[in-house]
Amino acid sequence: MGHWIVVPVILPALLAPFIILAARFDIVVQRTLSMAGAVALLAVAVTLWVGAGAGPEAYRLGDWPAPFGIVLVLDHLSALMLVLTGLLAVAVLLHAIDGFDARGRHFHALFQFQLMGLNGAFLTGDVFNLFVFFEVLLIASYGLMLHGAQEKALRAGVQYVAINLAGSTLFLFAVGLLYGVTGTLNMADLAVKVPLVAEGDRPLIHIAGLLLFAVFAVKAALVPLHFWLPGTYAAAGPPVAALFAIMTKVGAYAILRMSTLVFGANAGGAETWLAAPWLVPFGLLTIAVGAVGVLGARRLRDQTCFAVIGSMGTLLATLGLVTPQGTLAALYYLISSTLAGASLFLVCDLVERGRASGDADTIVPTPPFRGQEVVAGLFMLAAILMAGMPPLSGFLGKLLILDAAATHPWQGWIWAVILSMSLIVIVGFGRAGSTVFWKSAALPAAVGPHRPAACGVAAAGTLIAAGAALAAFAAPADAVLSLIAAELHTPAAYIQAVLGSSPTILGAAP
Amino acid sequence: MEFLVATGVGALTASGVYLLLRGRTFAVILGLALLSYAVNVYLFAMGRLAVGVPPIIRDGVTAYTDPLPQALVLTAIVISFGMTSLIVILALRAYLETGDDHVSAEPLAEPDDELA
Numbered sequence: 001m002g003h004w005i006v007v008p009v010i011l012p013a014l015l016a017p018f019i020i021l022a023a024r025f026d027i028v029v030q031r032t033l034s035m036a037g038a039v040a041l042l043a044v045a046v047t048l049w050v051g052a053g054a055g056p057e058a059y060r061l062g063d064w065p066a067p068f069g070i071v072l073v074l075d076h077l078s079a080l081m082l083v084l085t086g087l088l089a090v091a092v093l094l095h096a097i098d099g100f101d102a103r104g105r106h107f108h109a110l111f112q113f114q115l116m117g118l119n120g121a122f123l124t125g126d127v128f129n130l131f132v133f134f135e136v137l138l139i140a141s142y143g144l145m146l147h148g149a150q151e152k153a154l155r156a157g158v159q160y161v162a163i164n165l166a167g168s169t170l171f172l173f174a175v176g177l178l179y180g181v182t183g184t185l186n187m188a189d190l191a192v193k194v195p196l197v198a199e200g201d202r203p204l205i206h207i208a209g210l211l212l213f214a215v216f217a218v219k220a221a222l223v224p225l226h227f228w229l230p231g232t233y234a235a236a237g238p239p240v241a242a243l244f245a246i247m248t249k250v251g252a253y254a255i256l257r258m259s260t261l262v263f264g265a266n267a268g269g270a271e272t273w274l275a276a277p278w279l280v281p282f283g284l285l286t287i288a289v290g291a292v293g294v295l296g297a298r299r300l301r302d303q304t305c306f307a308v309i310g311s312m313g314t315l316l317a318t319l320g321l322v323t324p325q326g327t328l329a330a331l332y333y334l335i336s337s338t339l340a341g342a343s344l345f346l347v348c349d350l351v352e353r354g355r356a357s358g359d360a361d362t363i364v365p366t367p368p369f370r371g372q373e374v375v376a377g378l379f380m381l382a383a384i385l386m387a388g389m390p391p392l393s394g395f396l397g398k399l400l401i402l403d404a405a406a407t408h409p410w411q412g413w414i415w416a417v418i419l420s421m422s423l424i425v426i427v428g429f430g431r432a433g434s435t436v437f438w439k440s441a442a443l444p445a446a447v448g449p450h451r452p453a454a455c456g457v458a459a460a461g462t463l464i465a466a467g468a469a470l471a472a473f474a475a476p477a478d479a480v481l482s483l484i485a486a487e488l489h490t491p492a493a494y495i496q497a498v499l500g501s502s503p504t505i506l507g508a509a510p
Numbered sequence: 511m512e513f514l515v516a517t518g519v520g521a522l523t524a525s526g527v528y529l530l531l532r533g534r535t536f537a538v539i540l541g542l543a544l545l546s547y548a549v550n551v552y553l554f555a556m557g558r559l560a561v562g563v564p565p566i567i568r569d570g571v572t573a574y575t576d577p578l579p580q581a582l583v584l585t586a587i588v589i590s591f592g593m594t595s596l597i598v599i600l601a602l603r604a605y606l607e608t609g610d611d612h613v614s615a616e617p618l619a620e621p622d623d624e625l626a
């Protein structure tokens with residue numbers, strides 16, 4: 001794919017300053033540029049996805065040879081995440097250009113920087129650069145979170161920044177430790193070097209791996225490190241929270257990448273699948289916390305936040321299975337839950353705008369607003385996608401997960417928790433939906449001038465339609481994802497793409 | 511020297527974590543700053559401690575220090591500096607607009623001085 005690999009990072013990196021410098025005063029030009037950028041990103045991501053069929057490919061920045069220079073690596077997994085990011089970006093922008101972006105300044109520039117950080121984190125093949133891209137996406141997310149913010153968002157913002165700064169510090173400690181022991185930070189090179197570490201230094205690698213896992217678990221909102229999420233996402237504007245739906249997945253992506261490549265089957269010794277023993281129990285706990293939160297929430301936004309936490313629990317517990325089958329199920333569910341979380345947040349925003357009164361997302365009956373039927377339908381579909389009911393992809397995702405867990409020693413626990421908590425989530429969403437839409441339909445109509453904007457409906461509809469398509473084309477998706485899972489579990493091709501062929505690598509290949 | 515650096519990193523980290531767990535934003539920010547100093551010194555030490563040797567290859571020199579951690583530290587310093595300034599502004603705005611500098615979302619009914 002040559003230079004195309006670097007485009008998803010370069011394009012938003014150039015577009016964002018251009019928007020600030022040249023289009024500062026004209027929101028229409030900003031919208032046009034930002035939308036064009038997002039559509040171009042999606043197109044590039046799809047091109048890269050097609051190109052990834054030829055196997056992993058490394059892009060050497062500055063053409064420095066691999067373990068010494070910085071590399072971006074394109075493989076099926078990163079291409080998949082890029083496509084997902086691009087799709088989400090287009091949908092969220094489509095929703096946001098209907099006035100949300102004008103509530104504060106520089107929404108579009110921050111949005112592009114956020115995309116740059118996300119794309120970079122998915123493409124990079126270097127642990128330190130992963131840190132740098134994390135910081136890029138975080139600093140943009142601080143700005144986005146406070147976009148058009150009220151008082152209460154400021155305090156949530158302080159908490160969010162503080163916990164992420166603490167996380168960044170832990171990340172640096174882990175990076176330092178890895179470098180001190182192995183002398184490299186290139187992921188492929190780490191995969192080669194970690195099995196060769198002297199016996200006395202193995203505990204250090206172990207600590208570094210667990211520190212990294214803790215950092216990624218903070219990003220992925222794994223219980224007990226999830227406390228920042230409900231406050232942050234509920235305080236952010238719903239369109240921003242919809243974009244953040246992919247940010248928690250960055251944590252899951254990083255866990256998946258590190259655990260298969262660096263601490264995978266090649267690693268040998270105690271650090272093989274380092275995080276796996278923790279992922280299943282804490283993932284199950286996360287599912288429970290999320291489900292109880294969905295049932296107990298008094299506001300639609302909070303409910304969606306807890307639904308996102310629950311889905312992250314399901315995803316991480318599945319990653320803890322560490323079989324190719326489990327990885328396949330996790331990837332399928334990752335796509336489905338990202339679409340579900342984002343579309344639910346967008347529907348929250350449609351409800352809030354329709355009601356057009358303060359605190360408009362409280363779960364109480366209010367007089368119906370114009371176009372409520374459409375919003376109610378979208379809410380039902382998004383809730384079905386999130387809770388995992390047929391016929392949308394959430395159901396197939398959970399089915400794949402249950403199937404993959406059938407041979408795991410914890411099978412009983414996994415099945416019991418996922419099934420019972422799904423029921424609680426269904427009850428929670430059913431209660432919220434019937435209160436907000438059904439009971440309010442019985443009230444005398446005080447029809448205001450507000451009605452859901454066409455582009456807002458289209459945005460949420462696009463995401464749900466993507467979820468439906470994922471279910472309709474489940475067989476091809478399954479085939480492709482099993483290819484990705486196989487690629488992840490035999491990282492020799494990835495390592496060879498980055499480092500070129502050398503005897504140590506070929507020896508380490510299974 | 512190893513003992514000195516290790517103790518320094520340990521002391522900075524310990525004070526940083528202690529301050530990070532306080533209830534008011536100023537202490538939390540100081541704690542984050544101390545933690546970032548600790549991690550910078552720590553990263554530096556991961557290239558092995560060496561005194562008075564150059565990082566870049568030149569003629570007639572046999573002993574070198576590892577240049578990579580220096581580059582990492584430089585990046586980390588820039589990032590943590592930017593992040594710290596951001597959280598200072600954010601905390602100030604939160605304090606000025608809400609009249610309360612506690613970190614927790616639900617302020618305690620009684621202003622709790624032992625938390626400060």
